[in-house]
Amino acid sequence: MKIEAVDFFYLSMPQVTTEADGSQDALVVRVAGGGHVGWGECEAAPLPSIAAFVCPMSHGVCRPVADSVLGQRLEGPDDIARMAALVEYDSMDLLQAAHTFSGVEMAMWDLLGRARGEPVWKLLGYAASHAKTPYASQLFGDTPQETLELGRKARAKGFRAVKYGWGPIGRGAPEADADHFAAAREGIGEDGILLVDVGQIFGEDVERAALRLPALEKARATWLEEPFHASALEAYGALAARSRTVKMAGGEGAHNTFMARHLIDYGKVGYIQIDCGRIGGIGPAKKVADYAAPRGVTYVNHTFTSHLALSASLQPYAGLEGHRICEYPVAPKSLAVDLTATHLTPDANGEVRAPDAPGLAVEVSPEALRRYRVDVEIRVGGRTLYRTPEA
Amino acid sequence: MKIEAVDFFYLSMPQVTTEADGSQDALVVRVAGGGHVGWGECEAAPLPSIAAFVCPMSHGVCRPVADSVLGQRLEGPDDIARMAALVEYDSMDLLQAAHTFSGVEMAMWDLLGRARGEPVWKLLGYAASHAKTPYASQLFGDTPQETLELGRKARAKGFRAVKYGWGPIGRGAPEADADHFAAAREGIGEDGILLVDVGQIFGEDVERAALRLPALEKARATWLEEPFHASALEAYGALAARSRTVKMAGGEGAHNTFMARHLIDYGKVGYIQIDCGRIGGIGPAKKVADYAAPRGVTYVNHTFTSHLALSASLQPYAGLEGHRICEYPVAPKSLAVDLTATHLTPDANGEVRAPDAPGLAVEVSPEALRRYRVDVEIRVGGRTLYRTPEA
Structure with a gap:
């Protein structure tokens, strides 16, 4: 089959706030070909990502993503990799291209899986889809007491693992942060898995981050996520060397496989966290998993949005x-x-897994596409390059 | 003063082709404040870059670049750095932001220099603007004979240094490439400085690149530029270790200072090439120069467009x-x-230098802004977020 159409849907909540919650808007991608349809989701700013698909060519290696996708043959995984290589080379000077292509690539896997009647993980070469322990991903409370209660609530919902992120951490004294870490441990209980995400708050300041290590170790945090700028490899490596029990985690900012590899090789992370909606889709994410596993680094998905993105990320x-x-x-x-009409709810053991059904096995709701739609029109040189399509 | 207005002008040649020539379109930025105006240029895809300035916020760290710039205080270089840090953090999930901000940042330096009556290089802390040896930057010919003649022409125009790029190199047999390298040396003469740019053609395949080293050494090439993907640090380092006389050069793809530092530290480049229109502007480029110099790595500008970009890059x-x-x-x-009405033409010695005049000291032509303008309109949710401004 050939890629016949690629449609982007910009969706948004009526109000978008400055909280670090990536589920306030969405960019959903529909790819059609050979009588089938596949769905994907960019974890990216919708308007610039749409623009990177439809923009006029600037020169030979600054072409719109559309040029590497529309009309292309799609018969198997190699075709997806071939298109990814085209985007990487022909759009090398278009920075946003990786984020745009991520949702398109995801949708191509979904389409291919549906056409073949196979789950994507089988197309990737896996024999089984293993159970995963979901962690409740939430923000720190404004006070240690709130943090404690958030932990109790997550446990009450059945989560054995809880991640706290952002909030006040790194903005005040180390002692204040220590109170939150202790409250988090108390909230999730002695046997809970505690994960901490500080959202790049320390820039590349190893000393400021290191001041938080003793309290993190005392609270038995499994990992410290994104202490630094996504590319501050030396800072990651230096903090990893000073930590006894807490591993470094990072990688959500990776927009190509090189960045993830460098976090492993130079940043010495113990957990590599990949967002399929940013790194270029499922194919490059699988390459990172292949690279991490034999090096003793644990692969983790990064997902803060829908269950379409969740299925892709698994x-x-x-x-x-x-x-x-x-x-x-x-x-x-x-x-x-x-x-999505489909949701990947935890099973009786509290575990989730990539579905054993064709494609990504998540149905997108046309009604939601209509209800949350943001109408966009982009006109360049008298031509309409983009207008929100019908759901 | 405060940043009162930021205007983007998308310009284009009537026809844009697939050749690797970045001067076929342009994104020019005008920043106004305190009765002064400054100009900059993004070396980036115009439409996605405009979108990254005006787009609605997605969440707290995926904000449009405008949010970190409009209405901000601009009294000195520290204010520019402060806004750069705001963009880096508040737009960390907006991939295109660095390319967008690059032109804005450049224009802020121009504005500040004009307001103070000082050249930008003085604001950066330099005591003098030293002469540079310009190299003619051109593509390889389709045949070795064409390559040879291009070299003769460049020398006839007064260029002692010539860079050949892209074209057939790496697409056929190493012997065919060797003929081009020898022709280039013959064309520019024994005393010419020969530079070779292969535009990432080898991906991360060190062996294929290494097959070209003997001919490059025989032709006495000073550097081999971008043999690999901009982030293929290991490949750069491996080829550098196998080269006796030819240094590696790269860095034009860097969209933050970390990427440039990693090319130096892990990629072992001898020349670090920075495009101020991509790395975030003049401030981060200066940081790379500060990092490179004491490490014995030579800083080189990357400029393939206008003399506004050229002045900024110097x-x-x-x-x-x-x-x-x-x-x-x-x-x-x-x-x-x-x-531009102003051009930085080589002096009697065939050398150029950053002008000793306020700001970037390059006048933008309003007539050119009108003649090459591409009309753009972006509407989101019923509101016009961008429409091409008056020149």
């Missing part, structure tokens, strides 16, 4: 039985919930 | 006397020539 490491932790958006905005 | 290393090589667009499209 595929690259579905077959890695020992890589069990899985980010699970515990309190996304209604947009992210309503977007 | 500022970060204007004061580094020993860093002499300078990319000089020898045959840009008429758009890039017409864009």
Whole structure:
């Protein structure tokens, strides 16, 4: 078959706030070919990502993503890799291209899986889809007491693992942060898996980050996520060397496989967290999993939006039985919930897994595409390059 | 003063082809404040870059670039750095942001320099603007004979240094490439400085690149530029270790200072090439120069467009006397020539330097802004977020 159409849907909550919650808007991609349809989601700013698909060519290696996709043959995984290589080379000077292509690539896997009647993880070469332990991904409370209660609530919902992120951490004294870490441990209980995400708050300041290590170790945090700028490899490596029990985690900012490899090789992370909606889709994410596993680094998905994104993000490491932790958006905005008719709810053991059904096996709700749609029109040189399509 | 207005002008040649010539379109930025105006240029895809300035916020760290710029105080270089840090953090999930901000940042330096009556290189802390040896930057010929003649022509125009790029190199047999390298040396003469740019053609395949080393050494090439993907640090380092006389050069793809530092530290480049229109502007480029110089790595500008971009690109290393090589667009499209009323022509010694006059000291032609303008309108949710402004 050939790629006949690629449609982008920009969706948004009525109000978008400055909180670090990526589920407030969405860019959903529909790819059609050979009588089939596949769906994907960019974890990216919608308007610039649409623009990177439809923009006029600037020169030979600054072409719109559309040029590497529309009309292309899609018969198997190699075709997806071929298109990815085209985008990488022909759009090398278009920075946003990786984010745009991520959702398109995801949708191509979905389409291919549906056409073949196979789950994506099988197309990736895995024999089984193993159970993952979902962690409740939530923000720190404003006070230690709130942090404690958030932990109790997550446990009450059945989550054995809880990640706290952002909030006040790194903005005040180390002692204040220590109170939050202790409250988090108390909230999730002695046997809970505690994960901490500080959202690049320390820039590349190793000393400021290191001041938080003793309290993190005392609270038995499994990992410290994104202490630094996504590319501050030396800072990651230096902090990893000073930590006794807490591993470094990072990688969500990777927009190509090189960045993830460098976090492993130079940043010495113990957990590599990949967002399929940013790194270029499922194919490059699988490459990172292949690179991480033999090096003793654990692959983890990064997912803060819909269950379409969640299913996609589970595929690259579905077959890695020992890589069990899985980010699970515990309190996304209604947009992210309503977007899909299918939801990957934890089973009786509290575990989730990539579905054993064709493609990504998540149905997108046409009603949600209409309800949350943001109308966009882009006109360049008298021509309409983009207008929100019909759902 | 405060940043009162930021305007983007998308310009284009009537026809844009697939050749690797970045001067076929342009994104020019005008920043106004305190009764002054400054100009900059993004070396980036215009439409996605405009979109990254005006797009609605997605969440707290995926904000449009405008949010970190409009209404901000601009009294000195520290304010520019402060806004750069705001963009880096608040737009960390907006991939295109660095390309967008690059032109804005450049225009802020121009504005500040004009307001203070000082050249930008003085604001950067340099005491003098030293002469640079411009190299003619051109593509390889289709045949070795064409390559030879292109070299003779460049020498006849007064260029002692010539860079050949892209074209057939790496697409056929190593022997065919060797013929081009030998022809290039013959064309520019025994005393010419020969530079070779292969535009990432080898991906991360060190062996294929290494097959070209003997002929490059025989032709006495000073550097081999971008043999690999911009982030293929290991491949750069491996090829550098196998080369006896030819240094590696790269860095034009860097969209933050980390990427440039990693090319130096892990990629072992001998020349670090920075495009101020991509790395975030003049400030981060100066940081790269500060990092490179004490490590024995030579800073070189990357410039393939207008003399506005050329002046900006000379500022970060204007004061580094020993860093002499300078990319000089020898045959840009008429758009890039017409864009500025001022041109930095080589002096009697065939050398250029950052002008000793306020700001970037390059006047933009309002007539060119009108003649090459591409009308753009972006509407989101019923509101016009962008419409091409008056020149």
